[in-house]
Amino acid sequence: MQANEIKNRLKSLIEEASTIDSNLAQKLEEINRWVKNVKPGSLMAKPFVSLFLQQIIADAIVWLRLKSLPYEEEQLALNALKPTLKYWYGYLFPKWLNQKDPKFYIWKRKLMAGEFSQQDAKLIGTISSSIENFGGTVVQRYIADLSMATDIIVSSSQTKPLCIQLTSISAKFNQEKFEDWHKTLLFWEIERGLFLSYNPSITDFINQIINIVLDNSDNLKIGIYLKLNL
Incomplete structure (x- = not known):
């Protein structure tokens, strides 16, 4: 995804989430504020920021699809996933959405400053x-x-x-x-x-x-x- 596409997708997901899951909308809005003033060229020059944004967009899309289902169908959809994905979408991701993340502001700053490198x-x-x-x-x-x-x-x-x-x-x-x-x-x-x-x-x-x-x-x-x- 290119930078403008990422930014536009974030905005559309915030709007969609506002009627389905306010916690997701709040997290996405926080992320949007973090990147909205970063120029497209600068954003694409920060690979870990770009990869994180694409990852959170993909997770938000799945999450909104799940939460749009009736409860029984949502559970069937979760049960059809591989165990690790079921654990992510059924437990850890909603935990992150629903709780204040004490490390979020720290690693957002590090990502943007280029201080994060996945050496392993x-x-x-x-x-x-x-x-x-x-x-x-x-x-x-x-x-x-x-x-x-x-x-x-x-x-x-x-x-x-x-x-x-x-x-x-x-x-x-x-x-x-x-x-x-x-x-x-x-x-x-x-x-x-x-x-x-x-x-x-x-x-x-x-x-x-x-x-x-x-x-x-x-x-x-x-x-x-x-x-x-x-």
Whole structure:
């Protein structure tokens, strides 16, 4: 999507949401105020801002379609989704819409200032593709990453997905990050999570991550926020 198309789509979705879900309309209006004075060329020169906007537009479209359905049909539509998408649209996304996000203003500023870089994007893409090849499902969202400390949401054979944070910070130095991650998951009432610290210099570390993620997706109990180090 080009910048003008993004801005026009945001405005039309705000208007549509105003009659269906005021919380979505409010969030979209906040995002619209954030970008409305950014020139189209400047907006397209900020790839993470542009990608986030396209992502939130896509989510808003799905959400409005769901909320336009009678309750029973909405539930049938949610149940027809893959487990990770059902978890996103049925739980995490509405939570984000209905709650004040204490990190939203921080990461909006960082995105616009070019201070955000997905250094692990290639790794996460490889992991996600492998999980899907094994029959699992994965969801990635900037909202989950930046507000909910969740790089990927994974479901292997269980219908209850697992929120996962990956970090290459060594175990010796990542305790503060782990504590912030744990508090964030509790704030969003995410019922279980995996904090996985990896060493990219270890042979076959990607396959080790994949095996650990799949195993914990199936077996990690509700109420457990597990920290593991490779």
